[in-house]
Amino acid sequence: MHKIWLIIQREYLTRVRKKSFIIMTLLTPLLLATFMILPGLLITMSGDEETIMVLDESGLFADKLENKKDLKFVPLAGSLEQAKTVYQETDNTALLYIPKISIDDPKGITVYGKKNTSLQTQIRLEEALEKEIENQRFIASGLDRATLDKIEANVKLNTINLSEEGEKDNNAVITSAAGVAAAVIIYFFIFLYGVQIMRGVIEEKTNRIVEVIISSVKPFQLMMGKIIGIAAVGLTQFLLWIILSFVAVTAVSAAFGIDAAPSPMEQYQAGKVAAEGESIASQDDEAPEQAAANSDEFANTIKDVKQSFANLPLLLIFGCFLFYFLGGYLLYGSLFGAIGAAVDNETDTQQFMMPITIPLVISFIMSYSVVLKNPDGAVAFWMSIIPFTSPIVMMVRVPFGVPAWELLLSMGLLILGFIFTTWIAARIYRVGILMYGKKINYKELSKWLFYRV
Amino acid sequence: MSILKIDSVTKRYASHTALDNVSFTIPTGCIFGLLGPNGAGKTSLIRIITQITGADEGEIYFRGERLKPHHIKDMGYLPEERGLYKKMKVGEQLLYLAQLKGLSKPDATARIKGWIDRLEIRDWLGKNIEDLSKGMQQKVQFIATVLHEPSLIILDEPFSGFDPINANLIKDEILRLRDNGATIIFSTHRMESVEELCDNIALINRSKKVLDGPVREIRNAYKTDTYQVIGNGHLLITSPDFEVLEQHENHGVFRANVKLLNGATPNNLLRYLIERVEVHSFVELVPSINDIFIRKVTETHHA
Numbered sequence: 001m002h003k004i005w006l007i008i009q010r011e012y013l014t015r016v017r018k019k020s021f022i023i024m025t026l027l028t029p030l031l032l033a034t035f036m037i038l039p040g041l042l043i044t045m046s047g048d049e050e051t052i053m054v055l056d057e058s059g060l061f062a063d064k065l066e067n068k069k070d071l072k073f074v075p076l077a078g079s080l081e082q083a084k085t086v087y088q089e090t091d092n093t094a095l096l097y098i099p100k101i102s103i104d105d106p107k108g109i110t111v112y113g114k115k116n117t118s119l120q121t122q123i124r125l126e127e128a129l130e131k132e133i134e135n136q137r138f139i140a141s142g143l144d145r146a147t148l149d150k151i152e153a154n155v156k157l158n159t160i161n162l163s164e165e166g167e168k169d170n171n172a173v174i175t176s177a178a179g180v181a182a183a184v185i186i187y188f189f190i191f192l193y194g195v196q197i198m199r200g201v202i203e204e205k206t207n208r209i210v211e212v213i214i215s216s217v218k219p220f221q222l223m224m225g226k227i228i229g230i231a232a233v234g235l236t237q238f239l240l241w242i243i244l245s246f247v248a249v250t251a252v253s254a255a256f257g258i259d260a261a262p263s264p265m266e267q268y269q270a271g272k273v274a275a276e277g278e279s280i281a282s283q284d285d286e287a288p289e290q291a292a293a294n295s296d297e298f299a300n301t302i303k304d305v306k307q308s309f310a311n312l313p314l315l316l317i318f319g320c321f322l323f324y325f326l327g328g329y330l331l332y333g334s335l336f337g338a339i340g341a342a343v344d345n346e347t348d349t350q351q352f353m354m355p356i357t358i359p360l361v362i363s364f365i366m367s368y369s370v371v372l373k374n375p376d377g378a379v380a381f382w383m384s385i386i387p388f389t390s391p392i393v394m395m396v397r398v399p400f401g402v403p404a405w406e407l408l409l410s411m412g413l414l415i416l417g418f419i420f421t422t423w424i425a426a427r428i429y430r431v432g433i434l435m436y437g438k439k440i441n442y443k444e445l446s447k448w449l450f451y452r453v
Numbered sequence: 454m455s456i457l458k459i460d461s462v463t464k465r466y467a468s469h470t471a472l473d474n475v476s477f478t479i480p481t482g483c484i485f486g487l488l489g490p491n492g493a494g495k496t497s498l499i500r501i502i503t504q505i506t507g508a509d510e511g512e513i514y515f516r517g518e519r520l521k522p523h524h525i526k527d528m529g530y531l532p533e534e535r536g537l538y539k540k541m542k543v544g545e546q547l548l549y550l551a552q553l554k555g556l557s558k559p560d561a562t563a564r565i566k567g568w569i570d571r572l573e574i575r576d577w578l579g580k581n582i583e584d585l586s587k588g589m590q591q592k593v594q595f596i597a598t599v600l601h602e603p604s605l606i607i608l609d610e611p612f613s614g615f616d617p618i619n620a621n622l623i624k625d626e627i628l629r630l631r632d633n634g635a636t637i638i639f640s641t642h643r644m645e646s647v648e649e650l651c652d653n654i655a656l657i658n659r660s661k662k663v664l665d666g667p668v669r670e671i672r673n674a675y676k677t678d679t680y681q682v683i684g685n686g687h688l689l690i691t692s693p694d695f696e697v698l699e700q701h702e703n704h705g706v707f708r709a710n711v712k713l714l715n716g717a718t719p720n721n722l723l724r725y726l727i728e729r730v731e732v733h734s735f736v737e738l739v740p741s742i743n744d745i746f747i748r749k750v751t752e753t754h755h756a
Binding site: 210 | 504522525528530534536538539540541549553554597
């Protein structure tokens, strides 16, 4: 036991002191913070102000085209030729020419620009014109816009979870997000650190240090020490990421004058909702009171988000996350270690990586394509029970609520699963680490399982 | 008293037999040569002794006890394929390897100090292994092998990679360790490199032990009663008791290899020579282990 501890220490310390580890640990939260803040930031500063000169020969749009924060209309009079000359002398964005048209046949409207008019400008102009033409048509047909707005329905479902503990407000989006986030983290953790195990084993093999070490300790101790040591590195990094992300997001928000939310997650959610709200508002060419209603709705959404979060079984999710995080890592980690032992260098690992990669990738894809849509379906059930896919798939299901027996069965099988893979890996490992210069195939590997060493 | 007794050890791999019923003993406190060509089975045997692998048949006794995992801390093994963690500092690496052998941290630190002074690598302690020259790495690895003061030290091809100066440095250290009571096993295919150092040897060829015992006895058993004489004068041997195997003459100086026959002694030969020529040198031609090995191997092939 003492020796395993020494190995764990070495594996941990050498990795944690590496420059790449320190850089990754510091940089990732910074990037994360940037990505969280950037969209909001971009929206607040979105683009330059555009000024459109309008020559309206139809008279339909006079004063009807509403100026916005970053889109201004300047009416012109005179002929098209005159307008063009005037436009040429300014640095305005474009010249909008509306010939004599009827609202029933709005054809021939043209935009002149010094450069090619951007798609965005084109779309915004089209929207503005369409809206106005629609308004005119409503008036012509005896309807007005206000009546129509009243008719227009806006339905938002409140989802309530009727469980034994009583009714709970629940938002499917938040529930999914929590599960998927956990699954994604587990997926990347297994890959990132599994490959580190493999590299570590290959390093020891190519350095030929392995023979010195295993004349002191059992190969199994060496393998487990490495796996556990690297797990500790991963957990350290993960923990630091959480702490640093929080610090970074708070700092960046403060620096750019955006209200810092109490947690990065909520900040992110809020940011997303804000982005959506903003883009809707910018597309709509609506009266200020509508915008006010929008922001009201926005505030409600945030309240909803917070409420939904509070209603998730956070402790259970976190507990499951830790369990599946470590369980999945141990299950796959030992297999990565076995691959490292079986080959001489990293280029030979490809053929053996396949069977490890496939169940991981499949469970990742299935989790958001199938499992998320139907978290209690047959596919979701089986994939969350089978140890090779359960660490990822079960995490997607847990926030939706999973019967206790399914959870326990899945956990039990995962424990059996990693005991099994560790057994296999240990057998391959003890033969493989002393085998040099031999091309290994699956047949050879299966023989190793039953070698007497 | 033998430190190690190898009793009918057989080891088979899927496609070949690495060791076939090999038995011999290694006396305590000697330098033992485990000799044989590449692929003879030396490394397989060492891996069984160091418990990296197990024998299929047979037993190994360490100080009279069946080999057990706890014996590991009494052994130091320098594998033929040397290796250290490249990105680890010399001092940390030595400490780590010593601790894996069961040494406490303060003990290990104290001993590392002693060794780095003796092998003159103090300045390198804080350097990464990859920044060291190959000879320097070898020194570090040698220290790692003996730091826990094992009573059995196994060195696989010990002098490969050392320049002559460092090789002598290491040789002296090995002799010092032997004088302090350690038993040393040299495993090598370059027999001449360890011949003068070894007290006992075992020869292995094609997974079988060919011969073993004290070097002096083996040589005596294989000597051919041949003497080399160098001197001035014109040598012409006519006695039936002496057979000239080889003779050269150059500017009045002769050199001849003479074999004694019919129970003649070296003194008989010397007396015979003194009456006829001026003797400058008179040496017994003892077969080298290499010669014996070749003779033995060709014998077994013919048999």
